[in-house]
Amino acid sequence: MIENISLNNNFALNNCNPKFLNKINKTNKINKTNKTNKIDKTNKTLQSMAFSDTWSWNEFAQKAFEEILTNENSVYTNQTIKLIEGLEGVIKKDSMLAYIVYMTQRIQEIWRVLKPEGSFYLHCDPTVSHYLKLLLDSVFVASGGEFLNEIIWHYRRWTAVSYRFQRLHDNILFYNKSKKYKKFNTIYVKSANEEKGRKESFKEDENGNLARWQSLNGKKYKIYKNGKGVPAGDVWEISFIHPSAKERLGYPTQKPEKLLERIIKASSNEGDTVLDVFCGCGTTVSVAQRLNRRWIGIDNSIEAIKITKKRI
Numbered sequence: 001m002i003e004n005i006s007l008n009n010n011f012a013l014n015n016c017n018p019k020f021l022n023k024i025n026k027t028n029k030i031n032k033t034n035k036t037n038k039i040d041k042t043n044k045t046l047q048s049m050a051f052s053d054t055w056s057w058n059e060f061a062q063k064a065f066e067e068i069l070t071n072e073n074s075v076y077t078n079q080t081i082k083l084i085e086g087l088e089g090v091i092k093k094d095s096m097l098a099y100i101v102y103m104t105q106r107i108q109e110i111w112r113v114l115k116p117e118g119s120f121y122l123h124c125d126p127t128v129s130h131y132l133k134l135l136l137d138s139v140f141v142a143s144g145g146e147f148l149n150e151i152i153w154h155y156r157r158w159t160a161v162s163y164r165f166q167r168l169h170d171n172i173l174f175y176n177k178s179k180k181y182k183k184f185n186t187i188y189v190k191s192a193n194e195e196k197g198r199k200e201s202f203k204e205d206e207n208g209n210l211a212r213w214q215s216l217n218g219k220k221y222k223i224y225k226n227g228k229g230v231p232a233g234d235v236w237e238i239s240f241i242h243p244s245a246k247e248r249l250g251y252p253t254q255k256p257e258k259l260l261e262r263i264i265k266a267s268s269n270e271g272d273t274v275l276d277v278f279c280g281c282g283t284t285v286s287v288a289q290r291l292n293r294r295w296i297g298i299d300n301s302i303e304a305i306k307i308t309k310k311r312i
């Protein structure tokens with residue numbers, strides 16, 4: 001049984017089949033000595049090739065679709081079945097629905113192995129987050145769980161001039177398996193003033209604690225000076241790993257350790273088990289190990305497993 005599950009599933013990137021990932025990795029290694037924007041360009045091309053290669057409505061998608069609708073083993077909730085049925089009428093049998101039925105099968109299994117007091121985080125991007133949120137509601141909320149947050153992971157990057165606003169965030173959907181359990185460790189971050197290097201004026205309150213008042217959305221909050229900072233909100237500003245950073249391993253979809261550290265610390269304690277079923281180059285498992293959690297990492301790319309093994 002698992003306390004914390006992180007599913008790192010970016011629609012576009014996760015579509016890379018192992019064949020393409022190997023290719024991307026090789027390209028990365030070759031290009032590391034060249035200019036970094038060249039890496040990005042090549043990766044983009046390979047990733048989009050991988051995208052069209054994997055997600056199409058084919059016999060596997062049809063089989064998964066039927067398995068959900070017939071629900072022979074009674075694993076799916078009525079809400080999930082109705083949702084998939086309904087989506088077929090809206091988005092038709094196409095790459096998006098192929099991806100959603102694939103995710104449905106996996107999310108249902110994840111829900112099964114998660115401990116009753118466990119939490120689940122799904123990382124995706126805005127092209128699919130609205131569908132995945134419905135799906136997660138149909139799996140988790142329909143079975144007594146709770147939707148807790150949609151975390152916006154905001155980052156900065158250079159993107160080409162486009163016909164729309166630059167996409168500068170990903171989404172992380174956070175659920176628990178049961179409303180009864182409130183397993184959560186508050187994460188403290190620097191306050192906005194601290195970030196800007198401004199001094200904060202704390203005064204002693206009636207109990208002798210140093211505190212100040214802060215207004216937010218029309219409400220007043222008392223902030224104590226505890227040296228820990230302020231409780232983290234649901235918008236996280238965490239930079240991508242810089243191409244020349246020590247942390248960078250050359251795996252195209254590698255996530256910053258800081259991101260996983262926050263998730264693991266918030267929803268697990270030492271000795272708990274963390275599962276990442278799309279572990280890539282092992283960011284989750286390596287952070288889990290450093291934080292004295294037990295861990296399980298799964299990936300269908302041999303290259304990913306090789307890098308993960310080396311990393312830990």
Ligand SMILES: C[S@@+](CC[C@H](N)C(=O)[O-])C[C@H]1O[C@@H](n2cnc3c(N)ncnc32)[C@H](O)[C@@H]1O
Binds near residue numbers: 008021278299
């Ligand atoms: C977005 S990446 C994860 C990146 C990871 N968080 C990291 O920091 O490296 C998704 C991973 O899912 C893997 N993957 C794709 N389909 C899979 C499947 N059916 N089973 C297991 N892993 C899969 C890919 O090989 C890829 O490494």
